[in-house]
Amino acid sequence: MGDSLFSIAGKTALVTGGTSGVGAMIARGFVRRGVKTYIASRDAKRCRAAAAELSQEGTCIGLAADLSSAEGPQALAALLSQHEERLDILVNNAGANDRSAIETATPEDWDFVQDVNLRAPFFLVQHLLPLLRAAATAESPARIINIGSIGGLHIPNWEAYAYGASKAALHHLTRALTKRLGADRIVVNAIAPGPFPSRLTDTASEAVKKSVETYIPLKRPGEAEDIEGLTVFLASRAGGYVNGCTIPLDGGYLAAL
Ligand SMILES: NC(=O)c1ccc[n+]([C@@H]2O[C@H](COP(=O)([O-])OP(=O)(O)OC[C@H]3O[C@@H](n4cnc5c(N)ncnc54)[C@H](OP(=O)(O)O)[C@@H]3O)[C@@H](O)[C@H]2O)c1
Numbered sequence: 001m002g003d004s005l006f007s008i009a010g011k012t013a014l015v016t017g018g019t020s021g022v023g024a025m026i027a028r029g030f031v032r033r034g035v036k037t038y039i040a041s042r043d044a045k046r047c048r049a050a051a052a053e054l055s056q057e058g059t060c061i062g063l064a065a066d067l068s069s070a071e072g073p074q075a076l077a078a079l080l081s082q083h084e085e086r087l088d089i090l091v092n093n094a095g096a097n098d099r100s101a102i103e104t105a106t107p108e109d110w111d112f113v114q115d116v117n118l119r120a121p122f123f124l125v126q127h128l129l130p131l132l133r134a135a136a137t138a139e140s141p142a143r144i145i146n147i148g149s150i151g152g153l154h155i156p157n158w159e160a161y162a163y164g165a166s167k168a169a170l171h172h173l174t175r176a177l178t179k180r181l182g183a184d185r186i187v188v189n190a191i192a193p194g195p196f197p198s199r200l201t202d203t204a205s206e207a208v209k210k211s212v213e214t215y216i217p218l219k220r221p222g223e224a225e226d227i228e229g230l231t232v233f234l235a236s237r238a239g240g241y242v243n244g245c246t247i248p249l250d251g252g253y254l255a256a257l
Pocket residue numbers: 016017018019020021022023040041042043046065066067068069093094095096116147148149150151192193194195196197198199200201
């Protein structure tokens with residue numbers, strides 16, 4: 001009985017940025033639980049290689065797409081539509097960072113971060129609505145999971161203006177989508193991770209280690225099973241009534257500030 005409550009087997013998912021870091025952890029968690037999982041990133045070769053590796057545990061397909069362009073989300077939705085008529089789970093995870101100081105930040109860097117972190121999730125939802133609606137039922141709503149950041153919930157000790165603003169806006173967008181899409185039986189949540197090992201965050205660096213030790217009550221960075229557990233929960237029947245939330249996944253960091 002408990003197993004079916006948390007089961008996601010037989011569903012179909014798209015994880016943007018599923019070739020690396022947090023997205024790869026989420027994708028692996030889905031694949032090994034019987035979810036047909038599409039992963040997308042800019043680099044076609046890396047997509048193929050990551051999909052082949054994940055396919056050792058189930059079914060994973062790589063789709064190349066650049067989500068920083070205005071056309072990228074529509075192009076990715078069109079690619080997915082060639083393979084699928086329904087989509088149960090969309091994870092908007094692909095992200096970009098910029099740590100420019102206030103004196104040196106440029107409009108180009110600002111736009112790039114907003115385009116990948118905020119514009120792409122919105123327009124991917126817009127273009128994937130037909131597939132999400134086709135999968136959604138009252139008993140089993142479709143799910144959208146936006147990967148935000150604790151950087152969108154507090155002001156860090158370093159400068160990250162474009163990044164923090166994009167993630168705060170993504171959390172806000174999550175609530176706006178929740179309000180609109182409930183009628184379509186689509187559940188929308190965001191996860192706000194603290195530090196997890198990835199290309200964006202080198203958790204082995206002395207600076208990150210020191211900050212983890214100082215600020216995170218559990219004294220460790222996030223691990224694959226932490227993000228895997230929360231995304232599987234949100235995608236399963238067990239998480240079906242959690243809607244419109246931004247859930248910090250940070251070992252207690254925000255609570256202890
Ligand atoms: N790691 C952390 O500590 C942490 C903390 C809080 C929030 N997050 C969030 O978690 C998400 C994943 O980040 P990560 O840390 O796992 O970083 P990562 O290891 O750099 O992974 C980013 C992924 O996104 C893809 N990507 C980047 N730009 C893209 C674009 N324009 N179009 C399509 N795909 C793109 C990358 O593939 P390509 O480069 O091949 O395109 C890669 O697969 C981000 O939204 C990030 O803000 C991470």
